[in-house]
Amino acid sequence: xxxxxPNAAPQTFYLKDYxxxxxxxxxxxxxxxxxxxxxKVHSAIRFTPKADAEDNRFxxxxxxxxxxxxxxxxxxxxxxxxxxxxxxxxxxxSFLWEAEVEIDPAANTALEGLYMSNGMYCTQCExxxxxxxxxxxxxxxxxxxxxxxxxxxxxxMLSNGNPTGAGEGWAEWHDPWPKxxxxxxxxxxDLVNHPGSFTTKSGKEVELNIWVRPGDEGKCAFGMEALKKxxxxxxxxxxxxxxxxxxxIVAVDDFNMGAMENKGLNIFNSSCVLASPETSTDANFExxxxxxxxxxxxxxxxxxITCRDWFQLCLKEGxxxxxxxxxxxxxxxxxxxxxxxxxxxxxxxxxxxxxxLAHPPRPEEFQEINNFYTAxxxxxxxxxxxxxxxxxxxxxYYKALNLYFERHDGQACTIEDWLxxxxxxxxxxxxxxxxxYSQAGTPRVKVSEEYADGTYTxxxxxxxxxxxxQPEKAPRxxxxxxxxxxxxxxxxxxxxxxxxxxxxxxxxxDGLASKxxxxxxxxxxxxxxxxxxTTNSERAFLLAHDTDPFNRWEAGNALAxxxxxxxxxxxxxxxxxxxxxxxxxxxxxxxxxxFRALVLSPPSQSDIAQTLxxxxxxxxxxxxxxxxxxxxxxxxxxxxxxxxxLYAATTVEGPYVPDADGAGKRALNSxxxxxxxxxxxxxxxxxxxASADNMTQQYAALAALMKAEKGEAQSxxxxxxxxxxxxxxxKWFALQIACAAPETTAATAKELTQHPLFSMxxxxxxxxxxxxxxxxxxxxxxxxxxxxQLLAENLIALDSVNPQTTARMCAAFQTWKRYDSxxxxxxxxxxxxxxxxxxxxxxxxxxxxxxxx
Ligand code: 0A1
Ligand code: ZN
Numbered sequence: 001x002x003x004x005x006p007n008a009a010p011q012t013f014y015l016k017d018y019x020x021x022x023x024x025x026x027x028x029x030x031x032x033x034x035x036x037x038x039x040k041v042h043s044a045i046r047f048t049p050k051a052d053a054e055d056n057r058f059x060x061x062x063x064x065x066x067x068x069x070x071x072x073x074x075x076x077x078x079x080x081x082x083x084x085x086x087x088x089x090x091x092x093x094s095f096l097w098e099a100e101v102e103i104d105p106a107a108n109t110a111l112e113g114l115y116m117s118n119g120m121y122c123t124q125c126e127x128x129x130x131x132x133x134x135x136x137x138x139x140x141x142x143x144x145x146x147x148x149x150x151x152x153x154x155x156x157m158l159s160n161g162n163p164t165g166a167g168e169g170w171a172e173w174h175d176p177w178p179k180x181x182x183x184x185x186x187x188x189x190d191l192v193n194h195p196g197s198f199t200t201k202s203g204k205e206v207e208l209n210i211w212v213r214p215g216d217e218g219k220c221a222f223g224m225e226a227l228k229k230x231x232x233x234x235x236x237x238x239x240x241x242x243x244x245x246x247x248x249i250v251a252v253d254d255f256n257m258g259a260m261e262n263k264g265l266n267i268f269n270s271s272c273v274l275a276s277p278e279t280s281t282d283a284n285f286e287x288x289x290x291x292x293x294x295x296x297x298x299x300x301x302x303x304x305i306t307c308r309d310w311f312q313l314c315l316k317e318g319x320x321x322x323x324x325x326x327x328x329x330x331x332x333x334x335x336x337x338x339x340x341x342x343x344x345x346x347x348x349x350x351x352x353x354x355x356x357l358a359h360p361p362r363p364e365e366f367q368e369i370n371n372f373y374t375a376x377x378x379x380x381x382x383x384x385x386x387x388x389x390x391x392x393x394x395x396x397y398y399k400a401l402n403l404y405f406e407r408h409d410g411q412a413c414t415i416e417d418w419l420x421x422x423x424x425x426x427x428x429x430x431x432x433x434x435x436x437y438s439q440a441g442t443p444r445v446k447v448s449e450e451y452a453d454g455t456y457t458x459x460x461x462x463x464x465x466x467x468x469x470q471p472e473k474a475p476r477x478x479x480x481x482x483x484x485x486x487x488x489x490x491x492x493x494x495x496x497x498x499x500x501x502x503x504x505x506x507x508x509x510d511g512l513a514s515k516x517x518x519x520x521x522x523x524x525x526x527x528x529x530x531x532x533x534t535t536n537s538e539r540a541f542l543l544a545h546d547t548d549p550f551n552r553w554e555a556g557n558a559l560a561x562x563x564x565x566x567x568x569x570x571x572x573x574x575x576x577x578x579x580x581x582x583x584x585x586x587x588x589x590x591x592x593x594x595f596r597a598l599v600l601s602p603p604s605q606s607d608i609a610q611t612l613x614x615x616x617x618x619x620x621x622x623x624x625x626x627x628x629x630x631x632x633x634x635x636x637x638x639x640x641x642x643x644x645x646l647y648a649a650t651t652v653e654g655p656y657v658p659d660a661d662g663a664g665k666r667a668l669n670s671x672x673x674x675x676x677x678x679x680x681x682x683x684x685x686x687x688x689x690a691s692a693d694n695m696t697q698q699y700a701a702l703a704a705l706m707k708a709e710k711g712e713a714q715s716x717x718x719x720x721x722x723x724x725x726x727x728x729x730x731k732w733f734a735l736q737i738a739c740a741a742p743e744t745t746a747a748t749a750k751e752l753t754q755h756p757l758f759s760m761x762x763x764x765x766x767x768x769x770x771x772x773x774x775x776x777x778x779x780x781x782x783x784x785x786x787x788x789q790l791l792a793e794n795l796i797a798l799d800s801v802n803p804q805t806t807a808r809m810c811a812a813f814q815t816w817k818r819y820d821s822x823x824x825x826x827x828x829x830x831x832x833x834x835x836x837x838x839x840x841x842x843x844x845x846x847x848x849x850x851x852x853x
Contacts, residue, residue, distance in 0.1 A: 022053035025144040034152030036106040061131035117254035120189025130181035141412040154188035185262030194220030219274035261298030282663035318381020332660035335549035349375035358467035400425035481525035484516035489545035567627035594664025605777035625778035656694035670700035682710035706739040737772035745779020746786035774812035785826035792830035803841030
């Protein structure tokens with residue numbers, strides 16, 4: 001064994017140090033002899049030295065492998081085991097490398113490499129998991145074709161590409177498309193398939209399968225339809241066709257992330273593919289459709305064109321998130337999707353960009369790449385592409401994308417390659433735009449205005465507070481979509497994209513009869529924080545009149561924040577004008593129910609804390625909680641007489657269909673039910689719980705009751721009904737913590753960690769409990785410090801089981817500097833306690849050190 005010693009002085013990798021590998025890999029043949037504790041992997045790899053190699057060191061990555069034998073051209077050789085892999089003296093001409101190793105999938109609780117989940121073998125190789133399967137140049141710029149033979153007694157044995165043969169106890173696969181090792185996959189076990197098929201635009205018939213554990217067959221139909229829609233959409237919108245005869249998806253219960261785009265064999269966290277009306281909510285259905293699309297779209301943006309090195313991760317992830325957002329907008333509602341995405345960006349990416357974990361979409365250094373699968377790389381990476389599209393226009397965007405696929409198919413690329421296709425396709429210089437990829441931090445854009453003699457002037461000033469390690473900030477190109485409304489609510493200037501390129505810049509609009517009301521940053525045209533002095537009455541005006549649905553919601557959201565901030569800071573009563581505006585909107589049946597539900601959903605307590613912090617105040621979580629409670633109670637009372645009618649009017653009758661229209665109505669209905677439950681003692685919610693025939697309504701009723709502390713009986717019944725369904729049980733675990741009052745949150749979470757169904761080995765269950773704890777703002781930040789302590793204890797315990805999930809969940813502490821000195825001291829103690837743990841993983845070590853720096 002040559003395990004890299006954990007807790008060894010961590011090595012830092014730099015983008016500037018990139019060097020190509022000195023050998024071509026012509027072909028890879030792998031043979032697996034499966035056995036839970038002693039799987040043998042034989043590799044036969046043809047290497048050819050590159051004539052122009054800068055560095056011809058023959059180094060193969062390898063971790064947690066027992067090397068049995070190594071041969072070159074059939075002759076045994078002695079390889080030198082070194083830190084993180086092996087070295088060997090090799091010929092200067094083409095040669096066949098063979099190695100046999102033994103690995104222990106059953107002991108692999110880190111869920112990286114080959115591991116077992118519920119008795120089934122599966123793999124996760126992104127980013128650097130293949131080196132835990134065999135010795136290999138495990139880097140994304142090494143691409144090769146793979147032939148795989150699996151020997152074992154599992155009823156189903158799958159790998160990438162097309163099947164080439166199978167018999168008693170064996171199966172063979174060949175993937176004709178050269179790929180990096182991170183896209184390798186193997187699955188073997190007792191699985192059943194939900195079949196389907198798709199005919200591509202050029203008439204090729206593709207066999208589709210979703211493979212699941214026996215018993216889950218009934219939860220595949222929605223995923224299969226989502227897959228077919230994705231295949232068709234990618235042909236229609238990007239002209240991209242699938243390139244194998246077979247596309248397999250497998251559902252796995254134990255998985256660190258959402259899903260993985262392995263070539264022809266996508267592996268999914270079962271929570272991201274299994275769906276049924278009885279067990280999944282509308283939000284689950286929407287997410288499943290989006291993730292299936294995301295993984296499928298990677299077939300071109302990620303697999304056919306991959307990344308040169310892991311610093312370029314946003315090349316595939318930003319683009320694929322952007323594409324899946326386009327897909328969801330087309331399948332469902334464009335404005336609703338945009339609003340949901342901006343809410344998520346502000347909740348997850350803005351805090352990251354403004355805190356100790358800030359990094360650019362293309363980081364320039366890392367210790368553990370798994371720590372960089374972040375909201376910045378994914379979601380901000382997608383925002384950057386959205387800005388690029390806005391700046392060059394739709395036609396030029398698709399022209400550039402066509403050039404990208406034509407020029408780079410089969411290659412491992414960089415952000416420079418990506419921007420070059422846009423420059424070549426449009427003739428535009430993107431050197432300033434490129435700063436979005438290299439600078440961290442969320443720009444703040446201050447807006448001022450002037451009106452005189454029919455001319456209206458908007459002046460923008462941009463600045464970015466310096467994130468760690470990046471003091472100097474040059475001005476970026478910021479596309480700002482602006483429209484102007486007249487005081488009577490008519491749009492007097494349609495949306496125009498202003499290009500802010502300087503630190504301070506003004507734009508004028510002539511010929512206006514009166515001072516207009518500006519609607520700025522329509523559709524959230526850039527991921528920035530807009531700062532503008534304005535009044536609540538202007539916000540209310542935009543909430544009523546803006547023609548841009550995103551900005552209409554944004555006005556309502558800003559208004560809600562102002563009202564809540566005033567309640568927290570001045571102990572003010574909820575603003576009556578705002579309550580009236582909400583009442584008017586919620587009763588306006590002309591408005592889209594999904595939009596009404598979004599406006600009725602208050603900004604999160606964490607969002608209010610962030611806003612207070614940005615304005616120079618120290619947020620008090622308990623006061624923020626109290627203000628939220630008072631506000632919701634007052635709103636419920638204000639709406640009291642209309643709530644029963646609204647509830648009835650928004651109840652969706654008939655069989656459940658997980659479509660956008662029904663989901664929008666149910667979202668509004670659930671909001672109304674939660675308000676109603678504050679007034680009727682839970683009568684309506686109890687009725688809904690008893691009669692619900694789908695999880696959306698059952699869950700909404702349970703949540704409303706539990707929030708009102710009236711759901712004990714229903715919570716028991718829910719447990720009885722669903723205790724054998726792991727995914728539904730995750731909801732049950734999380735909901736109890738999400739609904740707990742601040743002073744009981746940590747105790748509730750702690751008690752649930754003692755529950756027989758709690759497990760450290762299943763990331764979904766761990767996240768259900770610890771994620772809900774961190775997500776209950778006032779509970780997690782309760783003055784006792786019990787929330788911090790409980791999370792730290794559990795992270796320490798998880799680290800030796802599953803470093804990746806531990807490290808990712810450490811980010812719950814990233815906003816710690818927002819809070820008062822007592823809370824900061826409590827968190828610092830916990831972070832230091834984690835860091836002092838012996839044998840701490842490299843993953844967790846890096847995250848905690850960055851937060852403490
Ligand atoms: N590439 C996948 C996400 C993914 C990343 C890392 C993983 O293990 C460390 C697993 C999955 C995607 O974007 O869907
Ligand atoms: Zn992805």
